[in-house]
Structure formats: structure tokens, C-alpha cells
Amino acid sequence: MSGPMKIAVFFVGEVQDAGFNASALAGAERAGQSPGVAITLVSGVRYDQDEIRARLAEVVPEVDGLVFIGGQGNIATPEIAARYPDKRFAIVQGQKTGPNLASYDVRQEDSAYLAGVLAAHLTLTGTVGHLSGHRVRPGLKGRAAFVAGVAHAAPDVAVLTGFCGTQDDSQVTRAWAEAEIKAGADVIFTMLNDARRGAIEACRAGGARQIGNALDWVARDPEVFVASAMARIDIGVERAIADMAAGHVPGDIVEFGLADGDAVSLRMGEDVPEAAAAAVASAAEDIRAGRITVPDTYDGAEFQPDAALCDD
Numbered sequence: 399m400s401g402p403m404k405i406a407v408f409f410v411g412e413v414q415d416a417g418f419n420a421s422a423l424a425g426a427e428r429a430g431q432s433p434g435v436a437i438t439l440v441s442g443v444r445y446d447q448d449e450i451r452a453r454l455a456e457v458v459p460e461v462d463g464l465v466f467i468g469g470q471g472n473i474a475t476p477e478i479a480a481r482y483p484d485k486r487f488a489i490v491q492g493q494k495t496g497p498n499l500a501s502y503d504v505r506q507e508d509s510a511y512l513a514g515v516l517a518a519h520l521t522l523t524g525t526v527g528h529l530s531g532h533r534v535r536p537g538l539k540g541r542a543a544f545v546a547g548v549a550h551a552a553p554d555v556a557v558l559t560g561f562c563g564t565q566d567d568s569q570v571t572r573a574w575a576e577a578e579i580k581a582g583a584d585v586i587f588t589m590l591n592d593a594r595r596g597a598i599e600a601c602r603a604g605g606a607r608q609i610g611n612a613l614d615w616v617a618r619d620p621e622v623f624v625a626s627a628m629a630r631i632d633i634g635v636e637r638a639i640a641d642m643a644a645g646h647v648p649g650d651i652v653e654f655g656l657a658d659g660d661a662v663s664l665r666m667g668e669d670v671p672e673a674a675a676a677a678v679a680s681a682a683e684d685i686r687a688g689r690i691t692v693p694d695t696y697d698g699a700e701f702q703p704d705a706a707l708c709d710d
Contacts, residue, residue, distance in 0.1 A: 402436040403643050404461040407635070409441040410450065410470045411566055417591035417612045418631050422467045422490060425632030429639035437639070445532055445565070450474045458482055463642045465490060465635065469534035475499065486647065488638040490631060491536045493651065500641060500648050502634040505655035505662050506536055506611065507543035508685055509627035510587070511692045512664040513609045514547020515681045516625055517585040518555045519674035520607065525556045527583030527606075527701075529574055529597060531565035531590055540589050540611070540627075542696035550690070551677060558583050558701040565591040572596030577703030579604035585624070587611070598622050616667045625666045630654070633661050657686050 407426040413419050423439070430437035438461065443453050451474045458464055458478055463486035466475045471489045479487040479499040492501030517526040528544050530537040545557050558581055562574045571590060575597040578586055587609040588597045594610065601608045601622050608615070610626040633654055641648065654661035664678055684690040 402434050403463060404436050404438065405463045405465060405639055405642060406438045406440050406457050406461045407639075408443070408454070408457065408464055408466045408471070409439070410443050410445050410468055411441070411591060413439065413441045415566070415591035416594060417565070418491070418629075419467060419591060421612055421629070421631040422635045423632075425635030426465075426639070428632070429636045432640070432643070435639060435643050445470055447473055451477070454478045458485065461485070463487065465638050465642070466492070467631070467635070469493070469536040470532065472535060486642045486645075488642060490634040490638055493535055495649060495651060498647060500638065501651045502638050503536075503651050503653045504629045504631050504634045505653055505692075506589075506627065506629040507539040507692050507694060508656045508662045509629060509664050510540040510543040510589070510611070511547035511550075511685065511690075512678050512681055513587045513611075513625060513627045514544040514549075515551040515678050516547075516664065516666065516670070516674055517544075517587060517609060518548045518551035519671070519677055520585050520624060521555055523582045523584045524554065525558065525582035525584070527575070527578035527586035528557060528559040529571065529578065529586060529588050529590065530561050531563065531571075531593060533561050537561070537589050538696070539694040542694050543692045544587050545696055545698065546693050547681065550681065556582070559696070559698075560701040560703075564593055566593050568593045568596030568599070570596065572600045574703055575600035575606075576604065578701060579606045581701070581703075585609065587627070614665050616665050620667050620669075623667065624670060625664055628660070628663045628665050630661045633658075655685075656682055
């Protein structure tokens with residue numbers, strides 16, 4: 399191959415989503431400064447498997463490799479990787495591997511577990527909430543971990559958990575967050591992208607606190623956000639591009655967790671009580687030491703405010 403390696407970074411939704419995509423974009427931009435690679439961004443693709451497949455079919459023939467951002471790529475990326483064995487593929491937040499396909503997973507579930515511990519210590523009503531959008535594997539793992547963290551800290555605290563079917567429609571997320579608050583949740587953990595705005599509006603109006611994810615939401619809005627479950631997706635993207643450029647295809651999923659620097663952490667606000675912060679720190683150390691195993695599945699009840707709102 400002459401010249402730089404042409405690598406497409408593929409996003410479902412918009413890149414400036416105030417969430418996972420924005421973090422991934424930062425990693426792609428840093429990786430693009432390295433010699434030997436030429437990065438192309440592909441964005442605005444709807445979360446629809448047929449549309450994803452169609453867009454991949456357009457992009458892949460023009461590049462040497464493709465990095466898919468998000469668990470939405472676990473279906474279509476292995477398919478197209480099999481069709482183009484001479485090209486390299488990777489999924490960040492992925493669960494699939496192959497001869498020319500690698501997966502990288504920043505363990506959002508570790509910080510989601512800590513978010514659950516914190517929420518259990520902060521609730522005054524005895525009920526906390528969880529709200530996510532698409533039912534993709536990273537979101538499902540994050541939900542399972544959050545619920546487990548709550549149960550670890552306070553088994554009697556109730557969790558209202560739901561997937562509203564959208565990462566970007568703030569009207570839908572506001573309605574869901576309002577419904578959880580009306581049902582008693584005074585702390586809500588959100589795993590959303592641009593649609594987090596709706597949940598923020600609901601929390602502000604309803605007097606509930608929110609725990610964000612991916613980015614540092616405490617710095618952005620400390621009045622609403624008591625914490626944020628950080629997940630440095632940019633680190634996974636940089637590693638995926640570096641491995642791809644080097645011709646390295648890891649056979650196992652490459653994970654980044656609490657033990658890997660600041661890849662995953664729970665950023666807490668200054669108003670978090672000392673006892674709650676100490677409980678989070680203790681749980682984090684137990685996860686690092688292997689004394690706590692963070693679960694990745696949940697088969698309990700789900701909150702459903704109105705069937706008309708859900709479009710999964």
C-alpha cells in the first residue's frame with residue numbers, strides 16, 4: 399500500500415452528540431495527526447440496520463479500513479468484513495472479532511456500577527431511575543451494572559429502568575424522565591446522546607438530580623448533575639486506529655476498565671456527601687481487585703410510562 403492508510407470512522411447519528419460520538423470524534427482527530435493514516439468521518443447514519451449496511455457498502459470500497467463507533471455495528475460490521483477480507487475493520491464498544499475484525503470495549507459498565515452505588519446513597523425517596531435509548535449491547539451492560547450497583551449499596555432501593563428507543567429525540571426523553579420522577583425517582587442515571595437535553599429539562603423542573611455518562615457532565619451543569627460515569631471512548635478509538643495502521647488484529651476483545659488509568663471513572667460533584675464518596679471509592683477498589691464482578695445482564699422488570707412513547 400502506497401501513501402497513508404485510508405481509514406473511515408463510522409458514526410450512527412451526529413458526531414457532536416454531547417455523548418459517546420463526541421468522545422470518539424476527539425480520539426479520531428488525535429489519531430488523524432499521526433503519520434501514515436488519513437481519516438475520513440462518516441456520520442448522520444440513522445440507527446437502522448438496512449441503512450447502516452447500505453452506507454457501509456458505499457464507504458468500504460473507497461478505504462483501506464473502517465472503525466465503527468458503537469454497539470450498533472455488531473451486526474453489519476462482521477458481515478461486510480467477511481465480504482472484504484483484504485480490508486481491516488474494528489468496532490469500538492464492539493463484541494465481535496474475526497480474521498480482519500477487532501473489537502475494543504471501554505467498560506462503561508464499571509463506572510455505571512459506581513453510579514448505582516452513588517445513586518443508592520443519595521436517594522431520599524428510596525427510588526432511583528435509569529434511562530437509555532437504543533437497546534445495544536453497551537447500553538444493556540450499563541443498565542445491568544447500574545442496577546447491580548444500587549443493589550450492592552442498598553438492596554431495598556427501587557430502580558425504574560427503561561429504554562426509550564431514541565438517543566436524539568429530547569421530547570421523548572423528557573417525557574420518560576418526567577414519568578420516572580413522577581413515579582418517585584429523585585436520582586436518574588442517563589445513558590443518552592443529544593437527547594439528554596430532554597432529561598436535563600425534566601430533572602431541572604422536577605427537582606431531581608442526574609448522573610450523566612461518557613463526558614464530564616458535572617463540569618457542564620453542576621446544578622442538575624451530581625456525577626457522571628466517565629467512559630473515555632476516545633482511548634478505544636485511538637487504539638483501534640493505531641492497531642489498524644500497524645496491521646495488528648487482536649484476537650480477543652480489547653477492554654479498558656477502572657484499572658486502566660482514567661479510561662473509566664465516576665466524576666462526582668462537590669456536593670456529594672463524604673460517606674457516599676467513600677462508598678463509591680470502596681466499590682471501585684473492589685472491582686479493581688476482583689472482589690466485585692460487574693454483571694452484564696439484567697432480567698428484571700422494566701419501567702414503561704406509555705407504550706406510545708417507545709419506538710425500539
